[in-house]
Amino acid sequence: MAKFEYAPAPESRAVVDIKPSYGLFINGEFTESQGGSAFKTISPATEEVLAEVTSASEADVDRAVAAARRAYNGAWGRMSGADRGKYLFRIARILQERAREFAVLESLDNGKPIKESRDVDVPLAAAHFFYHAGWADKLDYAGLGTNPRPHGVVGQVIPWNFPILMLAWKIAPALATGNTVVIKPAETTPLTALLFAEVVQQADLPPGVVNIITGAGATGQAIVDHPDIDKLAFTGSTGVGKMIARSIAGTRKKATLELGGKAANIVFDDAPLDQAVEGIVNGIFFNQGHVCCAGSRLLVQENIADDVEKRLKRRLETLRVGDPLDKNTDVGAINSKAQLQRIVDLTAAGEAEGAERWDNGCALPSKGFWFRPTVFTGVSQTHRIAQEEIFGPVLSVLTFRTPHEAVAKANNTPYGLSAGIWTEKGSRILWMADQLRAGVVWANTFNKFDPTSPFGGYKESGYGREGGRHGLAAYVTTGDSK
Amino acid sequence: MSPTATRSTGTDARVDVRKTYKLYIGGKFPRSESGRSYEVVDGRGKFLANAAQGSRKDARDAVVAARGAFAGWAGATAYNRGQVLYRVAEVMEGRRAQFVAEVRASEGVAERRAETIVSQAIDRWVWYAGWTDKLAQVLGGLNPVAGPYFDISAPEPTGVVAVLAPQRSSLLGLVSVLAPVVCSGNTAVVLTSELRPLPAITLSEALATSDVPGGVINLITGRTAEVAPWLASHRDVNAIDLTGAADADGVSWGDLELAAAENLKRVVRPAGEGSGAVEPDWSTTPDLGRITSFLETKTVWHPKGR
Numbered sequence: 001m002a003k004f005e006y007a008p009a010p011e012s013r014a015v016v017d018i019k020p021s022y023g024l025f026i027n028g029e030f031t032e033s034q035g036g037s038a039f040k041t042i043s044p045a046t047e048e049v050l051a052e053v054t055s056a057s058e059a060d061v062d063r064a065v066a067a068a069r070r071a072y073n074g075a076w077g078r079m080s081g082a083d084r085g086k087y088l089f090r091i092a093r094i095l096q097e098r099a100r101e102f103a104v105l106e107s108l109d110n111g112k113p114i115k116e117s118r119d120v121d122v123p124l125a126a127a128h129f130f131y132h133a134g135w136a137d138k139l140d141y142a143g144l145g146t147n148p149r150p151h152g153v154v155g156q157v158i159p160w161n162f163p164i165l166m167l168a169w170k171i172a173p174a175l176a177t178g179n180t181v182v183i184k185p186a187e188t189t190p191l192t193a194l195l196f197a198e199v200v201q202q203a204d205l206p207p208g209v210v211n212i213i214t215g216a217g218a219t220g221q222a223i224v225d226h227p228d229i230d231k232l233a234f235t236g237s238t239g240v241g242k243m244i245a246r247s248i249a250g251t252r253k254k255a256t257l258e259l260g261g262k263a264a265n266i267v268f269d270d271a272p273l274d275q276a277v278e279g280i281v282n283g284i285f286f287n288q289g290h291v292c293c294a295g296s297r298l299l300v301q302e303n304i305a306d307d308v309e310k311r312l313k314r315r316l317e318t319l320r321v322g323d324p325l326d327k328n329t330d331v332g333a334i335n336s337k338a339q340l341q342r343i344v345d346l347t348a349a350g351e352a353e354g355a356e357r358w359d360n361g362c363a364l365p366s367k368g369f370w371f372r373p374t375v376f377t378g379v380s381q382t383h384r385i386a387q388e389e390i391f392g393p394v395l396s397v398l399t400f401r402t403p404h405e406a407v408a409k410a411n412n413t414p415y416g417l418s419a420g421i422w423t424e425k426g427s428r429i430l431w432m433a434d435q436l437r438a439g440v441v442w443a444n445t446f447n448k449f450d451p452t453s454p455f456g457g458y459k460e461s462g463y464g465r466e467g468g469r470h471g472l473a474a475y476v477t478t479g480d481s482k
Numbered sequence: 483m484s485p486t487a488t489r490s491t492g493t494d495a496r497v498d499v500r501k502t503y504k505l506y507i508g509g510k511f512p513r514s515e516s517g518r519s520y521e522v523v524d525g526r527g528k529f530l531a532n533a534a535q536g537s538r539k540d541a542r543d544a545v546v547a548a549r550g551a552f553a554g555w556a557g558a559t560a561y562n563r564g565q566v567l568y569r570v571a572e573v574m575e576g577r578r579a580q581f582v583a584e585v586r587a588s589e590g591v592a593e594r595r596a597e598t599i600v601s602q603a604i605d606r607w608v609w610y611a612g613w614t615d616k617l618a619q620v621l622g623g624l625n626p627v628a629g630p631y632f633d634i635s636a637p638e639p640t641g642v643v644a645v646l647a648p649q650r651s652s653l654l655g656l657v658s659v660l661a662p663v664v665c666s667g668n669t670a671v672v673l674t675s676e677l678r679p680l681p682a683i684t685l686s687e688a689l690a691t692s693d694v695p696g697g698v699i700n701l702i703t704g705r706t707a708e709v710a711p712w713l714a715s716h717r718d719v720n721a722i723d724l725t726g727a728a729d730a731d732g733v734s735w736g737d738l739e740l741a742a743a744e745n746l747k748r749v750v751r752p753a754g755e756g757s758g759a760v761e762p763d764w765s766t767t768p769d770l771g772r773i774t775s776f777l778e779t780k781t782v783w784h785p786k787g788r
Contacts, residue, residue: 134612141616431786
């Protein structure tokens with residue numbers, strides 16, 4: 001039978017208007033840096049320079065924190081919860097209205113497929129604001145304790161894998177509870193955060209409530225170290241998370257950390273295999289595997305391992321890797337050259353340690369950063385590809401015989417962010433969920449997110465939760481006032 | 483006369499087009515099947531409009547519409563219901579001048595007071611819009627039973643709810659009793675204020691353009707004493723809010739509760755002492771009471787084991 005090729009279906013870039021350069025969004029307006037430098041943000045799919053952005057200096061961080069403090073002591077701090085909520089509802093609606101613009105810009109700057117930015121990142125970001133808007137005047141009902149009240153100025157540092165979504169996860173609960181914010185997007189993906197500054201302006205949010213400053217690690221460190229920050233929220237690597245925990249040790253700063261993972265996706269022999277294969281693919285190849293909760297370790301029951309492997313490879317050969325703006329694309333570009341190098345190094349280590357490497361052999365664009373969907377079989381627990389977070393489209397396959405063995409292997413990691421269970425047996429799902437040391441457990445599905453559902457890890461995947469009632473807890477203090 | 487309709491002055495006065503106030507059933511605006519209407523006057527006794535005088539049959543049609551809409555509305559995601567309720571607030575805000583004029587005319591209050599009332603009515607939708615996706619988290623949860631079971635309780639809407647809307651507060655009171663019923667997924671048949679029904683009908687026009695599915699909210703204007711007993715005794719109504727019995731001519735809420743007992747409707751009694759009934763102050767921020775009155779709790783058990 002003839003194989004029909006997909007025709008290109010590129011989403012238009014015309015909807016976005018990228019400026020040649022960006023300043024810092026402090027106190028409700030874009031300002032020039034004081035002593036900072038500039039750097040370029042590129043499209044990882046083409047290496048095209050998209051814009052020049054500012055690397056904020058310590059003086060800039062200081063100005064942003066001061067603006068946030070003034071807003072906290074001023075209009076925002078005095079505002080009723082109901083009015084705070086109305087601002088958040090406005091932001092949610094503007095994000096919905098400008099959804100296409102955000103989706104296209106996100107795919108350009110990040111490299112993720114447009115179908116994901118359009119159908120996942122941006123709608124979820126809007127939903128996150130909508131959900132938290134409702135909490136702003138209902139905190140007394142959230143079961144957080146008596147007299148819930150904000151910490152003050154919150155410093156937030158977010159990663160490059162879900163730029164606008166992570167911004168929403170951070171800003172929405174902070175504002176709903178009455179805090180003000182200084183947020184830094186990742187250096188490789190600053191553009192949607194800078195576009196969000198326009199949303200803040202359109203919503204007429206009082207100046208200083210949200211301050212958006214760009215830069216790399218040094219700027220993030222300046223936020224972490226600033227003495228007038230009351231609380232930190234970080235999503236990123238476990239390594240940086242530990243640095244932050246050390247930085248604030250002995251201070252009164254609060255912190256929540258959402259860090260790395262090495263999730264086990266556990267497939268039992270009674271699982272519906274076609275659905276499980278879809279779940280495995282979604283678990284590790286969604287967003288190029290740049291997902292802290294990715295199902296990067298496939299634990300498959302031994303008696304079905306060959307069958308699953310065969311189905312999985314057949315499915316991976318149909319994945320479409322390429323132009324992030326093409327609506328048919330399943331897997332986009334690796335976010336940066338540095339990340340690509342890390343994936344190359346770790347997969348080389350996988351081969352060197354004796355695991356069997358396979359990829360889908362697809363053609364890759366000549367420019368930009370790309371990596372073929374890759375599967376390692378014959379992986380043992382001591383291999384680096386079974387222990388370290390690769391953060392790329394690479395799946396390590398291990399086998400097990402009994403539920404106890406599956407639990408032991410799944411938990412054999414310093415991480416504890418998420419896990420997946422595939423079986424038709426409900427009682428086994430619930431027993432497994434009890435045994436797994438992970439903050440989110442998906443059963444017969446994977447990578448599901450919702451603003452009402454708390455997300456966060458056990459062990460070295462960090463502490464604190466984001467989303468739901470539990471996510472609010474990180475942004476309030478309770479009990480008697482001083 | 484429609485309160486907002488007359489603008490012209492002087493000799494070149496335009497002859498305004500006046501609105502026919504009708505019922506709101508199943509997303510449509512029918513006249514009463516009975517063909518009856520009654521005169522609605524303003525605070526000073528001046529003619530405002532002829533409102534449809536709803537009948538037993540209209541009420542029964544409304545229950546059928548509400549029952550038909552229940553599965554879809556209760557089954558919609560809480561996020562979706564929240565957005566729909568928020569949309570009602572958005573649409574009301576856009577038509578606030580009309581609501582202010584109607585509240586002024588109906589309740590005989592000054593413009594500033596009417597502005598405040600309309601603002602509070604809009605904000606009340608926002609308050610309840612925010613509750614849709616939080617109820618289960620606040621009211622439900624895992625039960626730590628002494629055995630290897632996953633055991634969870636969660637709220638569900640009770641079904642079709644009949645609402646006797648407050649007699650005095652024609653808009654804020656109405657929204658305050660209606661929004662908590664529908665936010666959790668119930669559908670509603672509302673008997674509006676008898677003497678001040680016009681803001682309710684204008685609200686129904688906002689509802690019809692707010693993505694509220696037809697049949698989720700049905701509004702009947704007419705004589706409370708005539709229609710309320712049919713709703714109280716209706717076997718396909720799951721709950722009834724008797725708040726509007728206060729100051730309703732010829733209505734005994736005790737009799738209505740008695741009729742409601744036949745199929746064990748959940749009953750919200752009017753405020754007040756003993757057999758009396760008073761209309762509460764609607765200006766204060768509500769608590770969860772009006773929501774929980776129309777919820778069931780469902781508990782699900784499932785074994786755990788390898």
